Amino acid sequence: MTRASATVRFQTRTILAVCVxxxxxxxxxxxxxxxxxxxxxxxxMRGEEVTLHADARVLKQKGLI
Numbered sequence: 001m002t003r004a005s006a007t008v009r010f011q012t013r014t015i016l017a018v019c020v021x022x023x024x025x026x027x028x029x030x031x032x033x034x035x036x037x038x039x040x041x042x043x044x045m046r047g048e049e050v051t052l053h054a055d056a057r058v059l060k061q062k063g064l065i
């Protein structure tokens with residue numbers, strides 16, 4: 001498993017998933033929290049820039065890298 005990172009804009013989160021937007025896109029991208037780590041771990045504001053850390057395969061499938 002190769003870990004990778006992507007900088008995205010936080011939108012919202014549920015108990016199980018996080019919704020983000022890629023740079024230059026307004027498309028909602030949902031990722032399971034079981035597969036990603038957020039930095040900072042508890043973003044508070046919609047549009048806040050966060051870094052996702054996850055398996056490179058997951059980020060590539062979602063078009064984030």
